[in-house]
Amino acid sequence: MLLSINxxxxxxxxxxxxxxxxxxxxxxxxxxxxxxxxxxxxxxxAQGFAQAGAKLGVVSRSQEKxxxxxxxxxxHTEAIGFSADVRDYEAIAVCNREFSERFGPIDVLVxxxxxxxxxxxxxxxxxxxxxxxxxxxxxxxxxxxxxxxFLRKPxxxxxxxxxxxxxxxxxxxxxxxxxKAGVDMLTRVLAMEWGCDGIRVNSIVPGPIADTExxxxxxxxxxxxxxxxxxxxLGRHGNKEDIAAAAxxxxxxxxxxxxxxxxxVDGGWSLSGVASLGxxxxxxxxx
Ligand code: COA
Ligand code: NAP
Numbered sequence: 001m002l003l004s005i006n007x008x009x010x011x012x013x014x015x016x017x018x019x020x021x022x023x024x025x026x027x028x029x030x031x032x033x034x035x036x037x038x039x040x041x042x043x044x045x046a047q048g049f050a051q052a053g054a055k056l057g058v059v060s061r062s063q064e065k066x067x068x069x070x071x072x073x074x075x076h077t078e079a080i081g082f083s084a085d086v087r088d089y090e091a092i093a094v095c096n097r098e099f100s101e102r103f104g105p106i107d108v109l110v111x112x113x114x115x116x117x118x119x120x121x122x123x124x125x126x127x128x129x130x131x132x133x134x135x136x137x138x139x140x141x142x143x144x145x146x147x148x149x150f151l152r153k154p155x156x157x158x159x160x161x162x163x164x165x166x167x168x169x170x171x172x173x174x175x176x177x178x179x180k181a182g183v184d185m186l187t188r189v190l191a192m193e194w195g196c197d198g199i200r201v202n203s204i205v206p207g208p209i210a211d212t213e214x215x216x217x218x219x220x221x222x223x224x225x226x227x228x229x230x231x232x233x234l235g236r237h238g239n240k241e242d243i244a245a246a247a248x249x250x251x252x253x254x255x256x257x258x259x260x261x262x263x264x265v266d267g268g269w270s271l272s273g274v275a276s277l278g279x280x281x282x283x284x285x286x287x
Contacts, residue, residue: 112160162203
């Protein structure tokens with residue numbers, strides 16, 4: 001499975017990467033389904049697994065994004081895509097079933113569909129709060145419960161994509177805080193309920209990841225982006241490869257005794273810096 005890890009010392013060419021690590025994974029006997037896998041962090045995860053030879057499925061609402069993602073992934077491996085909304089249980093159940101009919105049991109399931117916008121509780125409609133709860137939390141339940149019959153037992157790995165808001169209160173993010181806290185609780189409970197099936201369930205908590213829709217929405221100005229960088233102990237935004245590497249680690253036998261973990265991959269951001277982003281969003285909204 002793990003072919004090699006070559007960790008070499010930092011050189012000036014790696015200025016934005018404190019450590020340059022060359023990993024070669026082989027997931028060629030794995031079937032990987034990434035829900036919300038057509039852009040950003042989740043597409044980065046799908047690309048990591050595809051480059052390691054896994055057979056890939058991606059799901060999101062936009063048929064156009066699904067087609068583009070499948071096209072990108074097909075350069076490396078066999079890939080299929082489905083247009084579905086995680087708020088529609090039946091539609092998601094069909095994706096899980098058709099993916100496993102095509103490739104076999106699901107070895108790795110990534111649940112990462114989410115929605116976000118900055119808004120205070122007083123300034124948010126009931127439907128705005130509900131939209132994020134329905135996508136992030138209820139959607140995760142839909143994805144995981146409907147996938148259960150199709151997960152490889154024993155041996156599969158489920159990875160939920162959480163956020164620092166799950167454990168760090170942040171102003172203008174009540175909907176996301178509530179939803180992602182629920183996602184991490186689903187991770188923990190399902191690690192207990194599904195452990196006896198040999199299914200591991202973990203969460204990844206990305207920090208601020210460069211060139212993503214999430215950061216475009218939460219840090220729309222250069223000033224806020226710079227403040228975010230300054231609040232990360234490692235002094236940089238993360239990149240999609242950082243998250244893909246963590247996902248491949250969690251999915252691999254190297255992590256075979258890890259379940260129910262909430263793994264921050266955030267340069268240390270969640271230790272102290274996250275709440276200041278809420279302050280910046282509040283200031284921006286009031287100016
Ligand atoms: N501020 C306050 N309320 C907002 C808002 C904003 N910026 N954007 C949307 N809403 C409200 C809408 O007004 C609506 O409430 P209403 O019916 O009372 O007016 C509610 O949220 C749902 O909006 P709608 O556009 O109908 O929802 P949708 O299901 O089409 O989209 C979202 C869901 C709102 C989460 C949308 O932003 C989305 O699709 N996001 C996916 C991409 C994303 O967020 N990526 C980052 C992940 S971290
Ligand atoms: P993104 O590119 O917008 O990714 C969201 C994905 O989910 C898209 O593929 C989107 O495609 C899909 N999606 C959204 N709503 C959906 C729905 N109702 N049904 C099915 N699919 C849906 O955003 P991102 O910033 O990369 O975020 C990805 C994940 O990382 C999210 O879980 C987010 O909470 C988490 N995260 C991000 C950051 C960050 O720095 N960006 C930090 C912490 C956590 P469609 O529009 O086609 O549906």
